Structures are given as structure tokens and as C-alpha cells.
Amino acid sequence: MKTAYKQLQRHLLLLVTVLALGACSTAPVMQSDEVIEPSFPADRVLDNDVAYLSDEISDPWEGFNRSMYRFNYRFDKYLFLPVVNGYKFITPDFLEQGIHNFFLNLEDITTFFNSILQLNATKTVQTTGRFLVNTTVGLLGFIDVASRLDMPKHDEDFGQTLGHWGAGNGPYLVLPFLGPSNVRDGIGLGVDWVVYTEVINQLDMKDSEEWALSIMKAIDTRANVAFRYYETGTPFEYDWVKLLYTTKRKMDIEK
Amino acid sequence: MQRYLGFFLAAIWLSTGWASADAYDYPIANKFLATVVGTPPEYRADLPKKIPLKTRSIEIFEDREVPEALWYDKKLRYAEALQKGPAPLVFLIAGTGAAYNGGKNTNMARAFYQAGFHVVSISSPTYMNFIVAANSTGVPGHAIQDAEDIYRVMERIWDRLKDKIEVTDFYVTGYSLGGFNTAFVTLLDETKQTFNFRKALLINPPVSLYNSISLLDRMLENIPGGVDNFPQFYNRLVEQVTRAYKKTDTVDIGEEFLYQAFEAVNPDTEELAALIGVSFRISSANMAYTSDLMTNFGYIKPKNVIMTKNSSPGNYEKVAHRLGFTDFYHVYFYPYQHEKNPALTRNELIADMSLYSIEDYLRSAEKIEVMHNQDDIILAPGEIDFFPRVFGDRATIYPRGGHCGNMDFRDNVTHMVDVFSK
Numbered sequence: 197m198k199t200a201y202k203q204l205q206r207h208l209l210l211l212v213t214v215l216a217l218g219a220c221s222t223a224p225v226m227q228s229d230e231v232i233e234p235s236f237p238a239d240r241v242l243d244n245d246v247a248y249l250s251d252e253i254s255d256p257w258e259g260f261n262r263s264m265y266r267f268n269y270r271f272d273k274y275l276f277l278p279v280v281n282g283y284k285f286i287t288p289d290f291l292e293q294g295i296h297n298f299f300l301n302l303e304d305i306t307t308f309f310n311s312i313l314q315l316n317a318t319k320t321v322q323t324t325g326r327f328l329v330n331t332t333v334g335l336l337g338f339i340d341v342a343s344r345l346d347m348p349k350h351d352e353d354f355g356q357t358l359g360h361w362g363a364g365n366g367p368y369l370v371l372p373f374l375g376p377s378n379v380r381d382g383i384g385l386g387v388d389w390v391v392y393t394e395v396i397n398q399l400d401m402k403d404s405e406e407w408a409l410s411i412m413k414a415i416d417t418r419a420n421v422a423f424r425y426y427e428t429g430t431p432f433e434y435d436w437v438k439l440l441y442t443t444k445r446k447m448d449i450e451k
Numbered sequence: 452m453q454r455y456l457g458f459f460l461a462a463i464w465l466s467t468g469w470a471s472a473d474a475y476d477y478p479i480a481n482k483f484l485a486t487v488v489g490t491p492p493e494y495r496a497d498l499p500k501k502i503p504l505k506t507r508s509i510e511i512f513e514d515r516e517v518p519e520a521l522w523y524d525k526k527l528r529y530a531e532a533l534q535k536g537p538a539p540l541v542f543l544i545a546g547t548g549a550a551y552n553g554g555k556n557t558n559m560a561r562a563f564y565q566a567g568f569h570v571v572s573i574s575s576p577t578y579m580n581f582i583v584a585a586n587s588t589g590v591p592g593h594a595i596q597d598a599e600d601i602y603r604v605m606e607r608i609w610d611r612l613k614d615k616i617e618v619t620d621f622y623v624t625g626y627s628l629g630g631f632n633t634a635f636v637t638l639l640d641e642t643k644q645t646f647n648f649r650k651a652l653l654i655n656p657p658v659s660l661y662n663s664i665s666l667l668d669r670m671l672e673n674i675p676g677g678v679d680n681f682p683q684f685y686n687r688l689v690e691q692v693t694r695a696y697k698k699t700d701t702v703d704i705g706e707e708f709l710y711q712a713f714e715a716v717n718p719d720t721e722e723l724a725a726l727i728g729v730s731f732r733i734s735s736a737n738m739a740y741t742s743d744l745m746t747n748f749g750y751i752k753p754k755n756v757i758m759t760k761n762s763s764p765g766n767y768e769k770v771a772h773r774l775g776f777t778d779f780y781h782v783y784f785y786p787y788q789h790e791k792n793p794a795l796t797r798n799e800l801i802a803d804m805s806l807y808s809i810e811d812y813l814r815s816a817e818k819i820e821v822m823h824n825q826d827d828i829i830l831a832p833g834e835i836d837f838f839p840r841v842f843g844d845r846a847t848i849y850p851r852g853g854h855c856g857n858m859d860f861r862d863n864v865t866h867m868v869d870v871f872s873k
Binding site for chain 1: 520521523524528548549550574578579580679681682685689692693696697700733736737740741744748749750751752753754755756757758759760761762763764765766767768769770771773774778782783
């Protein structure tokens with residue numbers, strides 16, 4: 197398994213490098229030296245003393261991020277969504293829900309470790325309770341018994357843990373396949389992944405089984421996100437996603 | 452219209468005016484609240500959650516060259532839900548800036564599909580994808596041209612469907628600007644006769660486009676401290692919603708949570724009006740900037756600057772959100788139309804973009820019915836009287852609901868379906 201993951205890492209690194217090198221500039225193309233003034237030029241409409249929401253989020257790698265955003269759209273459209281739709285088509289609804297519950301239950305492993313790291317006894321105890329109930333009575337998590345018993349559900353990850361202890365967002369970052377993130381949450385994803393992988397390794401599964409599990413997890417995650425690239429009806433979609441992602445993460449950290 | 456504001460805009464209802472004496476028991480008395488919140492779940496019509504509503508896409512203009520920055524939008528997306536056997540077909544037209552798969556169109560699709568109709572749902576001609584893929588000029592907002600563009604789309608979709616399904620009669624409806632479009636589409640159908648609509652229903656249409664856009668632009672003034680303070684307004688709302696979020700036992704930001712959050716935030720009337728203003732401002736920014744890219748008019752973006760796939764809109768985005776519908780009207784829309792027709796005055800254009808301009812037709816068109824609200828916020832004082840005066844008993848004016856807030860209310864859903872079923 198280790199070699200397989202290393203291979204994956206190498207491929208990812210290669211992809212990121214290629215995209216970074218190929219990332220074009222975010223500047224528009226000027227057709228002549230002198231700009232023909234539009235009806236509402238920015239220097240007349242905008243006020244230097246006024247703060248704009250879009251300036252609140254640091255995005256120094258916008259060129260790379262925008263290229264990656266388009267890459268993710270293509271990956272989504274031509275590979276990921278067709279697979280996800282096929283999965284949804286052939287899987288009966290109850291089974292789909294069961295599989296979703298199963299992965300949500302596995303995510304409680306991440307929530308458990310991060311609740312400890314945030315020194316939050318309530319969340320740690322409640323998450324432990326959920327995990328134990330769902331893994332046993334809930335048949336490895338396929339049935340979400342804990343929610344039926346009104347046991348509170350939490351969602352903590354290492355990005356939130358860093359935020360909890362005062363780390364800022366860092367620059368905005370669009371990750372390959374995974375979408376919007378930032379430096380803090382990107383590091384968080386890496387740490388959570390290592391911990392999760394270590395736990396899964398304890399199960400002594402075969403390589404092929406671990407791969408199957410990872411792929412199923414990815415499909416299940418995408419099947420439960422309604423977002424579709426370039427279908428929000430705004431020419432400013434990249435910026436809206438950045439703002440809403442950042443806002444949502446801020447709320448998650450506070451919760 | 453609530454799409455972008457997502458989790459912080461949607462939701463709550465107050466217990467104001469809960470029980471009322473008259474038979475119409477839509478529960479929200481505050482017209483701004485009704486507009487933002489819509490219908491509380493327990494008051495909604497009972498509609499099937501899942502219907503076979505499928506997204507399709509179609510190329511309307513084969514030879515159209517789409518600007519590089521809008522490379523992904525060459526095809527028009529729409530949705531269809533088809534019955535197995537012969538059935539009537541209803542076209543749904545979305546409101547300002549809204550998509551074929553927005554909440555209101557989707558709920559109407561559910562209602563009509565359940566009642567046995569084939570359903571075809573189309574985005575507003577002011578929606579980005581429509582402007583890019585289906586607007587003949589790239590400049591939306593013209594009553595007659597928009598109707599022609601919509602009609603062309605309907606014909607092209609029907610071309611695809613006619614060998615697949617059997618249709619007994621055609622119907623058309625739309626809400627807000629889509630209701631206004633419906634009137635002009637029905638008029639166009641009288642001459643084109645592709646569909647010979649048996650009935651048309653206008654839901655909360657504006658009377659004069661110019662009056663309505665002026666009202667909507669002004670709502671932004673309700674942001675405390677004015678539009679310059681938008682970041683503070685946004686951040687304060689997020690703080691309030693976060694407080695509600697922390698209290699819940701769930702990690703989903705779903706509809707149920709939104710209602711709880713709205714109840715906790717409990718915005719006052721000014722804040723609600725500000726939210727409505729923000730929502731329409733987002734629509735206007737999207738529309739104006741998209742159109743500017745399509746025609747290279749030089750409204751926000753300088754004419755000799757080309758936006759690439761990777762270009763950041765940067766300051767153009769900020770400017771776009773600083774300009775309202777009326778700026779678009781006076782500085783882009785009128786000059787554009789004036790160049791085509793030099794005799795056209797500003798006031799004539801304003802008069803043309805209203806239901807007054809086709810009043811005689813509307814008075815005689817027995818097939819057209821209207822569903823409206825006495826307290827609709829997009830109408831200027833007295834404009835609501837246009838409907839009973841022109842349509843007589845073909846217009847139903849509900850006492851409450853704000854702008855489209857009661858569209859999911861069970862009485863209104865029953866009414867909608869009844870108009871086409873009787």
C-alpha cells in the first residue's frame with residue numbers, strides 16, 4: 197500500500213508542477229497601449245477609502261488557482277460526475293444512504309482526534325459515543341443509529357484545529373480534485389489523511405481493498421455535494437466560491 | 452433570487468400575523484419577510500420530492516462565437532420532466548437572474564408534473580447562460596426581443612421533443628420578470644402560432660420594468676451606513692448566523708437550519724429590504740457584466756481589453772456590483788437601442804418596456820390569467836390596480852405574499868394548476 201500511495205503522491209506533485217508552470221497570468225490582454233475609457237471606469241466609481249469584501253481574502257496565487265479551478269471542472273465533467281451518476285443510477289437509494297452513513301461514520305475518526313487536539317471533552321465523548329454505537333449496533337456505520345438517538349454530530353478536522361488555536365487562513369488555494377481550500381486547510385487535509393490512513397492500515401486490508409475504499413469514499417463524497425462548476429449563473433463564480441468557502445470555514449472553526 | 456446569499460440570506464419566518472380572519476391563511480404579514488423567506492414548510496403544498504426532471508443542453512446559435520472568458524457557456528441548459536403518455540405541456544420561465552433549476556421553477560415543475568403535465572423549464576433571459584447561449588444580441592431586458600429569444604428556445608426544444616412525446620395542448624407561465632416575459636411570448640404566439648397556447652399565467656409580473664428596477668435599486672440604500680458598508684453588513688450577518696449554527700446539533704447547512712438561523716437573526720424590515728436589494732444587485736451585476744463581455748459595449752470593461760479564460764475580473768467585478776439596473780438602463784440599454792432606432796426617445800423606451808404597451812391585447816386575451824399580491828414590493832404605488840382594471844376577473848390579487856413569497860403556499864399552487872386544468 198505504501199508504494200501505491202507514494203506513486204499517487206508523485207503523480208499529484210507532477211500534475212501540480214505542470215499546472216503551476218502552465219498557469220497563465222490573471223491580467224487581461226491589452227490590445228493597445230492606451231485604454232479606451234469605459235462608461236464606468238474603475239478609478240471613477242471605486243473609492244480608495246472604501247473596503248471591499250473581495251479584498252479581505254488573500255489570493256496571491258490566483259493565476260495558479262484559476263487554472264486549477266478549470267482543471268477541476270474538466271475532471272468533474274468528463275470523469276468524476278459520469279462515474280458518480282453511474283453509481284447513483286445502479287445503486288438503490290437505501291444502499292446509497294447506507295454507504296454514505298458508513299463513510300460519515302469513518303469521518304468520526306478524524307473528528308475524534310481533532311476534538312482531543314482542541315481539548316474539547318464534550319465533542320470527544322459525544323463523537324466516541326456515536327462511533328461506538330454506529331459501528332456496533334449500526335452495523336459498521338451503515339445505519340446511523342446515533343442520530344436516531346439524538347446524539348449530536350460534530351465535524352472537526354485538522355484545519356479547524358489549527359484555526360481553533362489561532363492560525364489564520366493563509367493564502368487561498370484551489371487544490372487538484374478537492375477544490376477550494378487555503379494553506380491552513382490544505383495542511384489540515386494532509387495531516388488528517390495521514391492519521392486516517394494509519395488507522396485504516398490497522399485493519400490489514402489488501403492494497404486493492406484500500407484502493408476500492410478510497411475510490412468509493414471519493415464517489416460518495418461527490419454524490420452528496422450539489423455544486424456544479426460553471427452553473428451558478430455568475431461570471432464571478434471563482435470569487436463567489438472563494439468568499440463562501442472562506443466564510444463557511446470561519447463558521448466551522450467557531451462551531 | 453436567494454441562490455447566492457445561500458446560507459445567510461434564505462430562511463425564517465416570524466410569528467407575525469400568524470392566524471388571520473380571512474380565508475387566505477398565508478402566514479406572513481410583513482411583505483419583505485414574505486419575499487425573503489417564502490412559505491414556511493408546514494404551509495407548503497404537498498409535492499413529490501422526486502420527479503424525473505432532467506437537465507439538457509442545446510446549442511441555439513451554431514455559429515456564435517462566445518467570448519473567451521465565457522467559454523463554458525456556449526450551450527443553453529434547461530430541464531424537462533416528461534409524462535409517459537399523451538399530456539399537456541407547460542413551459543416555465545424563471546424570474547430575474549434565475550435559472551431553470553432554481554427553487555421556484557423546480558417547485559412549479561413538481562406541481563405541474565404531479566398534475567399530469569409535461570414540463571419544460573427555461574432560465575430567465577437575464578440569466579448568464581441564457582445571455583451567452585440564447586440571446587440574439589447579447590443585450591437582455593427588451594420586452595419584445597426577449598420574447599423572441601424565449602420563443603426561439605421553446606421552438607428548438609419542441610423540435611427535439613415532438614417525435615418523443617405526445618402533447619395535447621401547450622401552456623406557458625412564469626413568475627416575476629418571467630411573468631412579464633410570458634405576456635409578450637403569448638402575444639408573439641398569436642402571430643407565430645407554433646404552440647397556440649391554450650392558456651398563459653402571469654405570476655407577480657412587474658407592470659413597468661423601469662418602475663420596478665428603480666424600486667429594487669433603491670432597496671440597497673437600506674444597508675446600514677449605505678452600500679460602502681457592505682462588508683460590515685455581511686460580516687455582521689455571518690456572525691449572527693454563526694451564533695445560531697453553534698447551537699445546532701447538526702453539521703448540515705440545510706433548509707431546516709436556515710429557518711432556525713433566520714429566526715435567531717430576526718432581521719428587521721430595513722435589513723430584509725437590504726437583503727432583497729443585495730440579491731437583485733448581484734443579479735444586475737451578473738447580467739450587466741455578462742452582456743458587456745458579449746457585445747464589447749465598453750460599459751465596465753474597456754473595449755480594447757480582452758478577458759482571457761484566466762483573467763481576474765478584479766476591479767470590473769467591484770464596479771459591476773456598484774452599478775444598478777437603472778445605470779444599465781440609461782448608460783447601456785438605452786444608447787444601445789437608440790443606435791438601432793435613432794427616433795426612439797428615452798421615455799418611449801420606458802413606456803415600451805411595460806405591460807401598458809400591450810394593454811389592449813391583454814384586455815382582450817381571454818387565455819391570459821394573472822396571479823398577484825396586493826403587497827408586492829416590486830410595484831410602484833397604485834400599479835397593482837392595473838391588473839383588475841385590464842384583466843377583470845382573470846386577475847386574482849392575494850392580500851399577502853410580498854414578491855413571489857406565496858408561490859409555494861398550498862392555495863397558490865392549487866390555483867396555478869387549476870388555471871391550466873379547467
